[in-house]
Amino acid sequence: xxLLTWEGESTAGLWPRAAALLGRQALETSxxxxxxxxxxxxxxxxxxxxxxxxxAFLGDEQLAExxxxxxxxxxxxxxxxxxxxxxxxxxLARWLSDVQRTIHKVDTLTN
Amino acid sequence: xxxxxxLAVHKELAESGVLDEDWSVLVIAACEDAGMVEDVLGGSAAxxxxxxxxxxxxxxxxxxxxxxxxxxxxxxxxxxxxxxPGPGLTLVVGRNGSGKSSFAEALEVLFTGDSKRxxxxxxxxxxxxxxxxxxxxxQVQAHVFIDGRPSPTVAxxxxxxxxxxxxxxxxxxxPSKSPAGLEALEWTEALTAYRPFLSYNELGSMLxxxxxxxxxxLAPILGLEDISLAQKALAVARQSRENLRKQxxxxxxxxxxKLRETSEGTNDExxxxxxxxxxxxxxxxxxxxxxxxxxxxxxxxxxxQISILQQIATLVAPNPAQIKDASTSLRNAVANVEAxxxxxxxxxxxxxxxxxxxxxxxxxxxxxxxxxxxxxxxLGAGWRTRSEAQxxxxxxxxxxxxxxxxxxxxxxxxxxxxxxxPPAALPWCDEVGLDGAPxxxxxxxxxxxxxxxxxxxxxxHLEDTAxxxxxxxxxxxxxxxxxxxxxxxxxxxxxxxxxxxxxxxxEAERARANVPLIASAEKWLKKAENKFRxxxxxxxxxxxxxxxxxxxxxSNVRLEDVTLTGSATRRAVDVAITIDGADGSAxxxxxxxxxxxxxxxxxLPRATLPQSPFRFLVIDDPxxxxxxxxxxxxxxxxEKVARDRQVIVFTHDDRLPEAVRRLNIPATVLGVxxxxxxxxEIRTSQDPVTRSxxxxxxxxxxxxxxxxxxxRVVPGFCRAALEAAxxxxxxxxxxxxxxxxxxxxxxxxxxxxLTTLAALALFDDKGRGGDVMTHFNNKYxxxxxxxxxxxxxxxxxxxxxxxxxxxxxxxxxxxxxxxx
Numbered sequence: 001x002x003l004l005t006w007e008g009e010s011t012a013g014l015w016p017r018a019a020a021l022l023g024r025q026a027l028e029t030s031x032x033x034x035x036x037x038x039x040x041x042x043x044x045x046x047x048x049x050x051x052x053x054x055x056a057f058l059g060d061e062q063l064a065e066x067x068x069x070x071x072x073x074x075x076x077x078x079x080x081x082x083x084x085x086x087x088x089x090x091x092l093a094r095w096l097s098d099v100q101r102t103i104h105k106v107d108t109l110t111n
Numbered sequence: 112x113x114x115x116x117x118l119a120v121h122k123e124l125a126e127s128g129v130l131d132e133d134w135s136v137l138v139i140a141a142c143e144d145a146g147m148v149e150d151v152l153g154g155s156a157a158x159x160x161x162x163x164x165x166x167x168x169x170x171x172x173x174x175x176x177x178x179x180x181x182x183x184x185x186x187x188x189x190x191x192x193x194x195x196p197g198p199g200l201t202l203v204v205g206r207n208g209s210g211k212s213s214f215a216e217a218l219e220v221l222f223t224g225d226s227k228r229x230x231x232x233x234x235x236x237x238x239x240x241x242x243x244x245x246x247x248x249x250q251v252q253a254h255v256f257i258d259g260r261p262s263p264t265v266a267x268x269x270x271x272x273x274x275x276x277x278x279x280x281x282x283x284x285x286p287s288k289s290p291a292g293l294e295a296l297e298w299t300e301a302l303t304a305y306r307p308f309l310s311y312n313e314l315g316s317m318l319x320x321x322x323x324x325x326x327x328x329l330a331p332i333l334g335l336e337d338i339s340l341a342q343k344a345l346a347v348a349r350q351s352r353e354n355l356r357k358q359x360x361x362x363x364x365x366x367x368x369k370l371r372e373t374s375e376g377t378n379d380e381x382x383x384x385x386x387x388x389x390x391x392x393x394x395x396x397x398x399x400x401x402x403x404x405x406x407x408x409x410x411x412x413x414x415x416q417i418s419i420l421q422q423i424a425t426l427v428a429p430n431p432a433q434i435k436d437a438s439t440s441l442r443n444a445v446a447n448v449e450a451x452x453x454x455x456x457x458x459x460x461x462x463x464x465x466x467x468x469x470x471x472x473x474x475x476x477x478x479x480x481x482x483x484x485x486x487x488x489x490l491g492a493g494w495r496t497r498s499e500a501q502x503x504x505x506x507x508x509x510x511x512x513x514x515x516x517x518x519x520x521x522x523x524x525x526x527x528x529x530x531x532x533p534p535a536a537l538p539w540c541d542e543v544g545l546d547g548a549p550x551x552x553x554x555x556x557x558x559x560x561x562x563x564x565x566x567x568x569x570x571x572h573l574e575d576t577a578x579x580x581x582x583x584x585x586x587x588x589x590x591x592x593x594x595x596x597x598x599x600x601x602x603x604x605x606x607x608x609x610x611x612x613x614x615x616x617x618e619a620e621r622a623r624a625n626v627p628l629i630a631s632a633e634k635w636l637k638k639a640e641n642k643f644r645x646x647x648x649x650x651x652x653x654x655x656x657x658x659x660x661x662x663x664x665x666s667n668v669r670l671e672d673v674t675l676t677g678s679a680t681r682r683a684v685d686v687a688i689t690i691d692g693a694d695g696s697a698x699x700x701x702x703x704x705x706x707x708x709x710x711x712x713x714x715l716p717r718a719t720l721p722q723s724p725f726r727f728l729v730i731d732d733p734x735x736x737x738x739x740x741x742x743x744x745x746x747x748x749x750e751k752v753a754r755d756r757q758v759i760v761f762t763h764d765d766r767l768p769e770a771v772r773r774l775n776i777p778a779t780v781l782g783v784x785x786x787x788x789x790x791x792e793i794r795t796s797q798d799p800v801t802r803s804x805x806x807x808x809x810x811x812x813x814x815x816x817x818x819x820x821x822x823r824v825v826p827g828f829c830r831a832a833l834e835a836a837x838x839x840x841x842x843x844x845x846x847x848x849x850x851x852x853x854x855x856x857x858x859x860x861x862x863x864x865l866t867t868l869a870a871l872a873l874f875d876d877k878g879r880g881g882d883v884m885t886h887f888n889n890k891y892x893x894x895x896x897x898x899x900x901x902x903x904x905x906x907x908x909x910x911x912x913x914x915x916x917x918x919x920x921x922x923x924x925x926x927x928x929x930x931x
Contacts, residue, residue: 039817039819039820040817041815041816041817041820042816042817042820044815044816045813045815045816046813046815048809049809049810049813049815049816052806052809052810052824052828053810053816053820053824055827056820056823056824056827056906065775068775069773069774069775072773072774073743
């Protein structure tokens with residue numbers, strides 16, 4: 001939830017990777033909560049497996065797909081890759097908004 | 112002009128309220144052809160109004176099926192790329208030199224006879240197209256699935272041994288038709304307008320070619336070329352008319368010079384009048400010109416000078432012979448009268464009068480005394496007889512005297528009638544430069560005789576004044592005739608030329624009257640073209656901007672607007688951008704990768720317009736020069752396009768397939784490898800069926816996954832694999848039968864359960880779900896039905912059995928289904 005405060009700030013060169021890292025962590029935390037309540041045990045699996053399973057539990061296939069995309073994009077952004085530039089603010093904002101929507105959906109499922 | 116465009120023009124004419132303008136018919140005529148414009152201007156024809164509602168022609172859509180290539184470029188022995196007809200994304204992946212681009216080129220050459228990327232290459236390069244490792248003739252062949260054709264159409268291009276690239280023959284074999292030329296596909300125009308082949312090189316060159324080349328590449332999709340033709344027809348009509356006037360003006364120059372010479376040389380007033388009528392900087396007064404050319408007495412004011420000269424030259428002077436006769440008659444008559452004057456004859460006349468009266472008295476009162484002298488009984492029968500005889504004698508004598516007097520009177524009349532007042536033309540001599548004074552003076556002297564009563568004086572006047580008059584008038588007449596002749600000699604050739612020119616000028620003026628009409632029609636048509644262009648380009652523009660948003664990714668360039676502007680040499684595509692919010696003028700500031708993304712944004716919409724017959728799109732190497740990590744945007748774009756188009760992408764590295772896998776985009780990935788001697792192998796490394804199976808298998812193998820979750824999720828992926836297999840079967844079957852592509856997709860989308868999809872795939876009838884079990888049992892055995900049911904119900908109820916077995920069973924079933 002601290003993500004929003006990160007979105008607008010573009011002063012430090014580190015911010016995109018930091019925001020990506022925090023965004024991914026928020027998504028993972030939310031998913032862990034979902035598994036604990038709805039399908040205990042899934043949280044033990046690899047993230048790839050968890051994201052494959054997600055459509056069956058989230059109740060919104062498109063959102064599950066967006067979440068999977070956001071997760072892999074954020075993961076790429078958190079690592080330094082040779083020849084690769086950090087994401088733009090706009091891209092980052094879109095992935096983070098997908099993450100937010102997913103978290104919101106998980107909240108409605110688990111509360 | 113095609114009917115729908117004609118109708119659009121007509122509607123626009125009506126809506127803009129100009130249908131009543133007299134030039135609107137020219138717009139309609141121009142939409143027909145240039146000949147009709149002339150016919151309408153000439154009044155010999157009127158254009159037919161366009162049909163009420165032109166039927167919109169939906170092209171018959173086409174997908175590509177298997178592509179077979181041999182002996183072409185990097186490909187040696189025959190090899191087939193198993194393209195699946197129908198919408199979806201197919202990636203053909205191979206290292207540089209693996210031959211995958213040869214497939215893209217082969218497709219392009221097959222249908223266009225040429226490849227854009229070769230167009231600028233050298234001859235040596237072009238000659239190297241033939242594969243070195245292949246002895247047999249080069250050949251490219253593709254199956255084309257066309258709406259409404261009961262089975263695929265085969266398009267084939269072949270080269271004889273040693274033949275050059277251009278020397279190929281292409282044939283098209285449609286079902287139940289004999290082979291025909293490539294034109295039987297009716298794609299010639301569409302291949303330019305909606306070009307379904309996009310290669311990296313071509314996209315780059317599109318933007319390098321400048322705004323007008325870009326315009327030429329985009330404008331045909333708007334279908335407005337015919338409006339340009341109509342504009343051209345009007346412009347030609349207008350220019351030809353303006354040229355007539357220019358020609359007449361040029362032709363007039365030497366004539367004006369001649370007129371000036373004539374005017375100065377002979378002082379001919381006709382020349383001056385013509386100069387005034389045709390003077391520079393004013394409209395020609397052709398009426399005045401004509402009156403000068405045909406002028407004469409009937410046109411007062413016109414050619415007065417020559418007319419005066421002619422009148423003077425034909426003056427009637429008194430005839431000397433007549434004058435002599437008249438004076439002789441006068442003198443004779445005078446002599447005769449003098450001869451009878453004071454003689455018996457005069458008295459006799461009076462005596463006869465008295466006798467006549469007395470005889471009348473006697474006849475009334477009878478015999479009696481003389482009433483004059485009173486002598487008794489003087490009047491009696493004897494007296495009467497004597498008197499009557501005496502009266503006869505007296506009368507004869509009196510008549511001679513009367514005749515002499517009568518003759519004198521008539522001689523005077525004749526003489527005086529010879530004398531006229533001076534003719535009206537005589538005083539005009541000054542005006543035409545003749546000295547009329549001697550003649551006028553002589554005539555004045557002569558005219559004085561008119562009042563003379565005295566016959567001898569009259570005769571003397573005639574004899575005295577006539578000779579001077581005659582000689583003066585004759586002299587004057589001769590001089591006038593000479594002057595007239597001189598003027599006419601100078602004028603005649605000029606007049607002749609002017610008459611000829613007059614016809615030309617009249618035609619030019621008539622033609623010129625139409626110029627404002629044509630110009631109005633042109634102006635309106637240009638405005639209409641701009642309007643149509645904006646209207647028709649609007650949806651494409653929106654797509655371009657949308658695509659750019661997806662593709663730009665890293666770029667800070669925002670595409671604000673794309674417009675087609677201008678015409679003829681100033682035609683251009685205007686690409687308005689902002690960079691971090693500041694206005695920029697497009698192409699100059701973009702990087703190579705951005706330009707390429709922009710070109711893709713511009714040309715993908717062109718290739719996917721609804722009016723294009725191509726339901727397929729071939730993109731070669733779109734990833735080149737793209738930012739390594741920014742291929743995601745491209746993958747998303749391709750996913751979007753592939754929803755209702757067959758998108759075939761050839762790419763040389765793994766970035767795009769990787770993005771497609773990572774983003775979970777449904778796609779078929781074909782790997783191309785090249786062995787020695789150009790032997791090409793293609794294997795399917797991924798398609799929607801294998802991808803689902805792969806996901807299912809990886810989940811089934813995930814030890815940590817709780818069993819209750821795995822029981823639900825793994826059958827879901829198995830089910831997705833079967834669905835993908837069924838959909839592929841349905842598409843292949845239905846498209847091959849020529850069923851409209853949209854209908855096929857509708858049928859698939861409407862089949863919401865696995866059973867209806869299966870029925871549609873197996874029996875082409877979604878109502879036969881009940882027969883699926885029997886079919887599976889008979890054809891494959893009981894296991895197939897078990898797998899089917901588990902895939903159907905597992906995702907809902909969970910599947911308690913061995914998940915690995917289920918995945919294997921599903922794979923087995925899917926393979927068997929797709930083989931048949």
